[in-house]
Amino acid sequence: SQQGEEDPQALSIQEGENATMNCSYKTSINNLQWYRQNSGRGLVHLILIRSNEREKHSGRLRVTLDTSKKSSSLLITASRAADTASYFCATVLMDSSYKLIFGSGTRLLVRP
C-alpha cells in the first residue's frame, strides 16, 4: 500500500471558498511535499514542509504537519476555477532521501 493517502478522494467547491485536503502517512519522514497535476500532465511542486516544521505558507496555500498524528493538510484559500486539478502529497522517508512516495491524490473541482 502507498505511504500517503489523501482525503477526500474528490472535492467540489464554489469559487471563492476554501479547499482543505488531508494526507496521512505511515512511517517517519524527512519531509512532506504537495504537488498539483492538471489533467494527466506533469506534476508541479507546490510546497515542502520539513519534519521539524509545523506550518508553512505560500501565497494562498497553507500547509500543516502533525508528526505525532502522521498527517498533513493543505488549505487553498479563496479558490479559483484555475485551481481545479489533482493534488498529491508525497513523503521522503527518514531512511531514504532519494525518492518521493506519493499518495493517490485528491481531485479538486472549483465551480465558477
Added chain:
Amino acid sequence: DAGVTQSPTHLIKTRGQQVTLRCSPKSGHDTVSWYQQALGQGPQFIFQYYEEEERQRGNFPDRFSGHQFPNYSSELNVNALLLGDSALYLCASSLVANAGELFFGEGSRLTVL
C-alpha cells in the same frame, strides 16, 4: 531556462515490444528520477539516476531499465511490454543537494495493445 523535457509525448506499442523514453533535466540539475502513473493513481517511483549510476530502485521488475548520460539526460527502457505497462511515465529532475523537491516533465503516455 528550459524545464524538464520528455519525448515522445504519446506512443502506442503492442505486447512483447520494447520502448525507450527520453528525458532532459532542467538546466543545472544532476539527478533524474522516473515515475510510472497509472490512470487515477499517484506516481510510483521506478528508479533514480545520479552520476550515471542507478542510485535507488522502486518495486519494478528488471524489464525496466535506465541510463543516465554525461550531460545528465536519461532514458527509460521497458522490455517485453505487458498491457499493465500502459501508463503515464514521468521524468523528474532535481539537485542532489535538495531533499527531494522534484521538477517534472509533462510525461510520456504509453499505451500497450
